[in-house]
Amino acid sequence: MPKVTIDGIAVEVPAGTNLIEAARLAGVNIPFFCYHPYLSVVGQCRICMVEVEGAPRLAIACATPVTDGMVVRSETSPRVKEARDAVMEFLLANHPLDCPVCDQAGECLLQDHSFSEGRDTTHMVETRRTFPGFERRLIGPHVIQNQNRCIHCSRCIRFTQEISETAALTYKSRGNHAYIDTFDGQPFTDPFSACAADVCPVGALTVREFRFRKRAWKLRSTPSVCPGCSIGCNLWIDHHERTVYRFTPRENPAINATWLCDYGRFLADSLNEAHYLHPLHRVDGQLRQVSWGEAIRALALDLAAARTLRVVAAGTLSNETLFLARELFVRHLKGELVVAVHEGEPRRMKNGKGEWLRSRDAHPNSEGARRLGLELVGGERLARFLFGAADLTIILDPTAHPYLATEEALQLLRVSPTLVLVRTDHPTAEVASWLLPVASLAADEGTFTSSGGHVQRFAPAVAPAGEARPAWQILHLLARGLGVTTLDLPSPAAVFAALAAKDKPFAGLAWDDLVGKERSSYREQQHVG
Amino acid sequence: MEPILLRARGVPNSRSLSTYLAAGGYEGLKKALGMDPDAVTKEVLDSELRGRGGAGFPTGRKWTFVPRDHPGPKYLICNADESEPGTFKDREIIEYDPHLVLEGIAIAAYAIRASTAYIYIRGEFVRWAAILEQAIAEARAHGILGRHVMGSDYHLDVWVHRGAGAYICGEETALIESLEGKRGFPRLKPPFPAVVGVFGKPTVVNNVETLACVPSILTRGAAWFASIGRPRNTGPKLYCVSGHVRRPGVYELPMGVTFREIIEEHCGGIRDGHRLKAFFPGGSSAPVMTPDQIDVKADFDACAEAGSMLGSGGVIVLDDTVDMVEAAANLAHFYAHESCGQCTPCREGSDWAQDILDRILAGHGRPEDPQTLLRICTYASQGMTICPLGDAFALPISSIVKKFPAEFERHIAAATPRPPKKLPVLPWAGPRPGFDGQ
Numbered sequence: 029m030p031k032v033t034i035d036g037i038a039v040e041v042p043a044g045t046n047l048i049e050a051a052r053l054a055g056v057n058i059p060f061f062c063y064h065p066y067l068s069v070v071g072q073c074r075i076c077m078v079e080v081e082g083a084p085r086l087a088i089a090c091a092t093p094v095t096d097g098m099v100v101r102s103e104t105s106p107r108v109k110e111a112r113d114a115v116m117e118f119l120l121a122n123h124p125l126d127c128p129v130c131d132q133a134g135e136c137l138l139q140d141h142s143f144s145e146g147r148d149t150t151h152m153v154e155t156r157r158t159f160p161g162f163e164r165r166l167i168g169p170h171v172i173q174n175q176n177r178c179i180h181c182s183r184c185i186r187f188t189q190e191i192s193e194t195a196a197l198t199y200k201s202r203g204n205h206a207y208i209d210t211f212d213g214q215p216f217t218d219p220f221s222a223c224a225a226d227v228c229p230v231g232a233l234t235v236r237e238f239r240f241r242k243r244a245w246k247l248r249s250t251p252s253v254c255p256g257c258s259i260g261c262n263l264w265i266d267h268h269e270r271t272v273y274r275f276t277p278r279e280n281p282a283i284n285a286t287w288l289c290d291y292g293r294f295l296a297d298s299l300n301e302a303h304y305l306h307p308l309h310r311v312d313g314q315l316r317q318v319s320w321g322e323a324i325r326a327l328a329l330d331l332a333a334a335r336t337l338r339v340v341a342a343g344t345l346s347n348e349t350l351f352l353a354r355e356l357f358v359r360h361l362k363g364e365l366v367v368a369v370h371e372g373e374p375r376r377m378k379n380g381k382g383e384w385l386r387s388r389d390a391h392p393n394s395e396g397a398r399r400l401g402l403e404l405v406g407g408e409r410l411a412r413f414l415f416g417a418a419d420l421t422i423i424l425d426p427t428a429h430p431y432l433a434t435e436e437a438l439q440l441l442r443v444s445p446t447l448v449l450v451r452t453d454h455p456t457a458e459v460a461s462w463l464l465p466v467a468s469l470a471a472d473e474g475t476f477t478s479s480g481g482h483v484q485r486f487a488p489a490v491a492p493a494g495e496a497r498p499a500w501q502i503l504h505l506l507a508r509g510l511g512v513t514t515l516d517l518p519s520p521a522a523v524f525a526a527l528a529a530k531d532k533p534f535a536g537l538a539w540d541d542l543v544g545k546e547r548s549s550y551r552e553q554q555h556v557g
Numbered sequence: 558m559e560p561i562l563l564r565a566r567g568v569p570n571s572r573s574l575s576t577y578l579a580a581g582g583y584e585g586l587k588k589a590l591g592m593d594p595d596a597v598t599k600e601v602l603d604s605e606l607r608g609r610g611g612a613g614f615p616t617g618r619k620w621t622f623v624p625r626d627h628p629g630p631k632y633l634i635c636n637a638d639e640s641e642p643g644t645f646k647d648r649e650i651i652e653y654d655p656h657l658v659l660e661g662i663a664i665a666a667y668a669i670r671a672s673t674a675y676i677y678i679r680g681e682f683v684r685w686a687a688i689l690e691q692a693i694a695e696a697r698a699h700g701i702l703g704r705h706v707m708g709s710d711y712h713l714d715v716w717v718h719r720g721a722g723a724y725i726c727g728e729e730t731a732l733i734e735s736l737e738g739k740r741g742f743p744r745l746k747p748p749f750p751a752v753v754g755v756f757g758k759p760t761v762v763n764n765v766e767t768l769a770c771v772p773s774i775l776t777r778g779a780a781w782f783a784s785i786g787r788p789r790n791t792g793p794k795l796y797c798v799s800g801h802v803r804r805p806g807v808y809e810l811p812m813g814v815t816f817r818e819i820i821e822e823h824c825g826g827i828r829d830g831h832r833l834k835a836f837f838p839g840g841s842s843a844p845v846m847t848p849d850q851i852d853v854k855a856d857f858d859a860c861a862e863a864g865s866m867l868g869s870g871g872v873i874v875l876d877d878t879v880d881m882v883e884a885a886a887n888l889a890h891f892y893a894h895e896s897c898g899q900c901t902p903c904r905e906g907s908d909w910a911q912d913i914l915d916r917i918l919a920g921h922g923r924p925e926d927p928q929t930l931l932r933i934c935t936y937a938s939q940g941m942t943i944c945p946l947g948d949a950f951a952l953p954i955s956s957i958v959k960k961f962p963a964e965f966e967r968h969i970a971a972a973t974p975r976p977p978k979k980l981p982v983l984p985w986a987g988p989r990p991g992f993d994g995q
Contacts, residue, residue: 071745072900074941085940091745114936118905151929154912155978180898199740199898202723204908206898 030096035104047078047089047100058102059112059141061119061229062181063090066285066380067190073181075115075141079105086111116146122157122204123230124176132231134244138179159207167209168196168216170236170290171225175207178232184208184224191287191378192220208232222294223287226277237294238274242266250489251278251543253476255344255469256292257375258389260478263288265296265470265489272299272470272490281380283482289375301452304465305494315463320495320505327447327462328509334419337363340410341402342428343370343391345499346474347483347534348523350393350400352503352515353424360512366405366413367397368429387479391428396477399533407431414440421446424499425466426456449499466499467492473520474500475542483534485542558785561793562769563809565654572688574695577656583701585775589664590709595625597668601771603779605791609646610636610727610764611839611868612945613857616771622751623669623759630673632760633666634736635768637678637685638720638727641840642891643871646795647765649807651685654769655692661768663706663713664775669761672712677732680720689717724895728944729762731897742899743944764869766795786812790856798824800874801831813859817851820874831876835960839868841888842949844956865956881961882968885954886914892950903947906937910954922969927958934958 029040032050039054046069051058061073069090076089081099086108089100102108120142127133162175180199185208188196196218200209210216218224225233249264254275261284263275275296277288307323308315318326331337339357341350350367357363372390379385397404405413410431414421421441426432426448433455441459448460457463471492475485492498497505500520507515517523521539528534564580565571577583589597602617623631635658639647650658658676666674678686693715696702704712718736720726726735730744733755754760770792774782783791794812796819799805803825810819816838820826827833833848838855844865846853853863860867875884889911896907910933913926934955938948958965 069745070899071943074901077941111936111941114932115901115941118901118909118936121905121909151925151932152909153923154909154916157908180901180904182899201898203893203896203898204904206904 030094030098032094032096032098032100034100035102041094043094045094047087047092047094048076050094051078051089051100051102056102057144058089059137059145060090061137061141061179062183064183064186064227064286066287067183067186067227070182070186073115073119073179075112075119075145077108077111077115078102079108112145113147116142117150117152119179120146120150121152122176123179124156126177130177130231131234131239132177132228132244136231137229157204159205162207166236168218168221170222170294171216172234172236172239173208174232174234176232177230178208179230180206181229183227183229184233187220187224187227188218190382191223191285192218194218196221197224219289219291220287222290223277226286226288235274237297242268242273247273248489249276250470250487252469252486252489253392253478253484254284254288254292254295255392255476256289256295256390257372257387258343258392258394258479259283259375259377259385259387260392260476260480260482260484261288261292261377262484263292265299267470267489270490270493272296272468283379283385283478283480284377285380287378289377291373291375298452299468299470302465302468302493302496303453304450304457304463305496306465307495308463310461320497323462323464324505324509327506330420330445331361331506332510334361334363336418337361337420337422338413338418339363339365339422340413340424340432341365341367341397342425343367343389343394343397343404344425344428345393345397346472346486346520347393347396347400347477347527348474348520349424349499349503350397350402351527351531352500352507352517352523354400354402355515356503356507356510356512357422360507360510360515364413365402366410367394367402368410368425368432369394369397369404369406370429371406385480389479392478393476395479395481396475396483399477400527400531411436411440417444419444423448423456423460426450426454427452432456449502451496464502465492465494465496466502467496471496472498472500474498475520475524483537483542485539487543558793558809558811560809561773562650562657562766562795563653563807565657566649568653571653572655572692574656574692574699574701577654581776582656582772583660583707585772586660586663586667586701587707588775589667590707590711594668594670597664597775600779601668601774604770604774604782605779605789606767606770606774606782607790607857608764609766609770609794609869611641611842611866613867616763616767619751619761619763620665620669622749623761624752625670627759630756630758631669631671632755632758633662633669633671633674634729634732634755634760634762635662635674635676635765636727636729636732636762637676637682637689637765638732639679639682639765639869640724640727641842641869641871643797643799643837643840643873644869645797645799646807646870648682648685649795650765650769651682651688655688656696657769657772658689658765659692659696659702659715661763661771662715663702664771665761665763665768666713667706667711669759671761672714674713674715675736675755676715676717677726677736678717678719680722682719686717686719693717723897724891725897725944725946728946731944732762733760740897742897743946745943786856787854790854790858794855794870796855797869797871798874799871800836801828801876801878802826802874803828810855813854813856815852816846816855816872819855819872820851824874827874827876831878833874834877834879835875835881835884835957837871837873837953838865840871841873841891841953842866842945843868844952845960847960881957881964882914882917885957886911886918888953888957889914889950892946896946896950897944900942900947902937902941903950906933906947907950909933910950914954916975917965917968917972919975920968920972921975922965922972924969926969927962927965930958931955 159175247266254261262278262280447462449466726741735741893907893911934951938951
C-alpha cells in the first residue's frame with residue numbers, strides 16, 4: 029500500500045485513494061464542496077488545493093491519487109492557505125449573507141469553511157449577483173431552490189445523473205449566471221429528490237418538509253434503520269426533545285451509501301403520531317383507562333387461562349419482539365403465531381458500489397421473522413387464521429397488513445376477546461377488548477434483519493409518548509406477569525443475547541457490534557448527507 | 558517566402574479537388590500510406606511542428622501519446638472552432654484550400670491509426686462547414702476518403718460537426734464533451750484525451766493550421782520544414798493582424814519574424830497620425846505587449862521569454878486612441894460571458910473583474926481597484942482552474958493593470974463615489990405562483 033505523508037503525518041492507504049480520503053485517514057481535514065465520496069470527481073470548487081512536494085503548481089486533493097512516498101502539505105503550507113483564502117473569497121463574493129435566515133445554517137459546508145478557512149472581510153464591493161424569481165422556488169414536491177445561495181458545485185446534478193439516474197437536474201445558462209434547473213422545466217419528481225438537497229453543501233436546495241422547523245444545531249442524531257421496506261437503509265433520526273424532525277441518511281456502503289428514498293425519508297413525521305397514551309380495557313362496550321399494573325395482571329390471568337391463543341405478529345416488529353413473542357406465546361403458552369407480511373410498492377436503493385437493491389416487501393423485518401422460523405402469511409391465510417373463535421387473539425401491529433382494517437377482519441375479531449398493541453388510530457381499536465399503547469420506532473430499541481441479511485440495530489431516540497411502551501417491553505412484562513423466568517430479560521440487549529444463543533441464523537452476532545461500526549465521520553463532520 | 562498554407566489563395570476554383578490535385582495535392586497522403594504509421598509520426602516529430610491552436614505543444618509528441626496497441630477505435634479531431642478573439646486563420650485555409658485540411662487529417666489519422674476523424678467547426682462558420690462537407694463528398698467520390706483510402710487497405714471516415722457557439726468549446730476537452738453531445742465543460746486532466754478522449758477512446762485534437770502543415774512535411778520532408786524559422790519554432794505561420802493597422806488581414810510568414818516586420822512591413826504600419834500603444838501577440842488571451850517589445854520574434858519561445866505567448870497568432874494592434882481600461886473591460890466582458898461556470902475562480906473572478914472595470918469606467922473607481930484586480934487575476938490563473946480559460950482572462954487583464962497603471966490612476970482620480978443604491982419597496986402582491994408560502 030502506498031505511503032503518503034500529509035502535514036507531517038505519515039499514513040498508509042490503499043492504492044487509488046485520493047488525497048482527501050488519505051488526509052481523512054491521517055486525521056487532517058481538507059475542506060471540499062464539490063467532492064462527494066459516492067459521486068464522480070469534477071474538481072470544480074477548487075477549495076481542496078494542496079501542495080504536493082515536487083509539483084510546481086498546487087493540486088486539487090480530490091483528483092490527485094496518492095503515490096508512494098508522496099509528501100503533501102495542506103494546512104502547514106502558506107501557499108495553500110492563501111489559495112484557499114482566495115477561493116473562499118470567490119465563493120463568498122456573490123453568496124448572500126443570509127445565514128441567520130437560511131435553514132442550512134449549522135450544517136452548511138460554506139459556513140463551516142468560512143469560519144475555519146476564510147477571513148471576515150472581502151474586497152467585494154460590487155452589487156451581488158442575484159437570480160430574481162429563483163429565491164424560493166418549489167422545484168418539486170419536496171425540494172425548494174434558492175439559486176442565490178448556489179455555489180455551482182454540481183453535486184445535485186451529478187446525484188441525479190449518477191445515483192438516481194433520472195438526470196432531472198441540469199445547469200442552464202453559462203458562467204456566473206449559470207443556474208440549476210430541472211431538465212426541460214419539469215417538476216423535480218425524482219423518487220430520491222430530497223437527497224439532492226442532502227448533497228447540497230449550502231442552502232440552495234432545502235427540503236420543504238423540514239424547512240424552518242428546527243435549527244440544525246438543536247437536533248440530536250440517533251442511529252436507526254428505515255422502517256419503509258426490507259432493504260434496511262441506515263439513517264439518523266434527527267430529533268429534539270420528544271419530537272422527531274427528520275430522517276437523514278447514515279452512511280453504509282453495503283446498503284444505502286449515503287442515500288434515502290423520499291418515501292422512507294418522509295416516514296419520519298409519522299413517528300410523532302401517538303393517539304393512544306394509556307392502556308385501555310373495554311368494559312360493557314366502553315373503553316376504560318387502566319394502569320399498566322392492572323392491565324398486565326388481568327392479561328396474565330387471561331393468557332394463563334386461554335386454551336386457544338392466536339397471535340398475529342408482523343414483519344414490522346424487531347427481532348427481539350418477534351423472539352419474545354415466539355418464546356412466550358408459542359413455546360410457553362402453546363398458542364399459534366403467524367407473521368403478517370405485505371407486499372407494497374416496489375422500492376429500490378443504490379448501494380455504494382452503484383448496484384440497485386430492490387424490495388417489494390413493505391416491512392423492515394420479514395427476513396428476521398423468516399430466520400426465526402416463524403410462519404409468514406399474507407391476507408388470505410390471515411383471514412383463515414382469524415376465522416373461528418379463540419380464547420384470546422393478540423395483534424401485535426394492526427397497521428402491518430391492510431386486511432386487518434377490513435370489515436371482514438373486524439367481524440372475525442369481534443367473535444373473541446382481542447388484545448391489540450396500538451399507536452395510531454386503527455379500526456381494530458373498535459373491536460378490541462384490550463388496547464395497549466406501543467412506542468414508535470423512534471422510542472424503541474432492537475434489530476431488524478434486512479432482505480440482504482444484515483442484522484442492524486436501531487437505537488431509541490426519544491421517550492415514548494404518554495405511557496406507551498416498546499413492544500418488547502410489553503411482552504417482557506407479560507412474561508414476568510406469567511412468571512416465565514427464562515424470559516425475564518430486562519433489555520433488548522439481553523433479549524438479543526438469548527436470541528443469538530438459541531437461533532442459528534443469529535449465532536455469533538453480538539449486540540455491541542451491530543451499530544456504530546458503519547458510522548460515518550462524513551455525516552458527523554462534513555454533512556455529506 | 559512562397560506561401561504554403563495559403564498557396565491556393567487567389568487561385569481560381571481553388572476549392573475543387575481537381576485544382577488541388579493539379580497542384581500536387583494528396584501526394585503527401587499517398588507517400589504516407591506507403592510508410593509505416595510510426596514513420597509518419599517520426600517525420601512530423603522531426604519537423605518540430607508545434608500546435609498552432611495556441612499552446613504550441615509539439616504535434617508529433619502528441620501523436621505518440623496515443624497508445625499504439627489500444628483495442629477498439631481511436632479518433633482524430635480537427636479543431637476548427639477558432640473562437641479566440643482576433644483569430645481568423647483557419648477560416649482562411651478552409652475558404653481557399655479545404656482539401657489541404659482533409660489531406661492533413663488523413664495523414665494524421667493514419668499516423669495514429671484512427672479510422673474516424675471529426676472536424677469540430679465553430680457553429681457560426683456555416684459557409685465553411687458547407688465547404689468542408691462538399692470537399693469531403695468530393696474526396697469520397699474519388700476514393701480519397703472512405704473505405705480503402707487511395708486504394709490502400711486503410712479506411713477513414715471524416716465527419717463535420719458544427720458547434721453551438723461557445724468559446725470554451727475550442728478547449729480540447731470541452732470540445733470533446735460538446736462533440737459527445739454534452740454541455741461544453743472542460744474535463745479534469747489527467748487523463749489526457751490521447752488516453753481517454755471522445756467516447757472514452759484515445760483521441761488526438763489538432764488545430765486546422767497544424768494539420769494543414771502536415772502534407773507539406775510529408776512531401777518535402779521534415780528537414781525542409783525545420784529549415785523555416787528557427788530551431789523549436791519551425792515552419793510557416795499564419796498571423797492574423799487586426800486593429801489599428803493600415804492593412805489588417807491574414808499573413809503567412811516564416812515563424813520567427815519580428816512583430817515590427819509584421820506590423821510595419823506587412824501591414825503598412827499604424828493608421829495615419831497615430832502611434833502604437835500596445836498589441837496582443839496571440840489572440841486576446843495573451844498578455845499584452847508594449848511598443849518597446851515590438852522587436853520580439855513572433856514565435857512560441859520568444860513570446861514566452863517576453864512574458865506573453867504566441868497563442869493562435871492573432872495579433873491585435875491598439876493605437877494611442879485606445880483607453881486601456883476600456884480594452885480591459887472589453888476583454889473582461891468577453892471572458893465573463895464565455896466562462897463555462899464550472900470552477901469557482903474563473904466563474905466568480907471573471908464576473909467580478911468585469912464589475913470592477915465597468916465601475917471604473919462608470920466613474921466610480923476606487924484606489925484599491927487595481928490591487929483587487931491583480932488579486933483576482935492571480936488566483937484565477939496559475940493552475941487554479943480546470944482549463945486555461947482562467948489564465949486566458951486573468952493574464953491579459955493583469956498585464957494591462959501592470960503595464961498601464963497610469964490609465965487606471967487617471968480614471969480613479971476623476972472618480973466620484975457611487976451613489977448609494979435605492980432599494981425599491983415593493984407592495985405585497987400576494988404569494989407567488991408555485992410557492993407554498995413557507
